[in-house]
Amino acid sequence: MFVTRYLPFIGRLMIGLPFAMSGLSKLGAYSATTGMIGAVGLPFPPLAFAVAVAIELGGGLLLIAGYRVRYAAAALALFSLATAISFHSNFADQNQMIHFLKNVMMAGGLLQIAAFGAGALSIDNRHKAGELGANAAVAA
Secondary structure, X not given: OHHHXXXXXXXXXXXXXXXXXXXXXXXXXXXXXXXXXXXXXXXXXXXXXXXXHHHHHHHHHHHHHOOOHHHHHHHHHHHHHHHHHHHOOOOOOHHXXXXXXXXXXXXXXXXXXXXXXXXOOOOOOHHHHHHHHHHHHHHO
């Protein structure tokens, strides 16, 4: 019971909180963030900044709440892979290699959430608990 009920929620917190915190920290460092985006050669740094904040903050909060988790996890997985390729592809630098692999691992975990859903403690599954109670009442 504990495993199926609470571990998906704990996992969503452990993945969602760092994304939400990263999105919030970007809001406080607009110039530095757009400068870094421009330094790697991505076009339209202000637009990329807005997209990054929306995906990290919005996706992180959706994961934490357990709402539209499959879509949020898929978007964050794609974002993680795009970030790995765009910002951490200098494999001559061991630190960049570690960050690249970290992003790939996060994408793997996010794809698991996209495949299997939010778990029992989530907004996505709040209606299923009601259906189970209604089905039990009908069966009795």
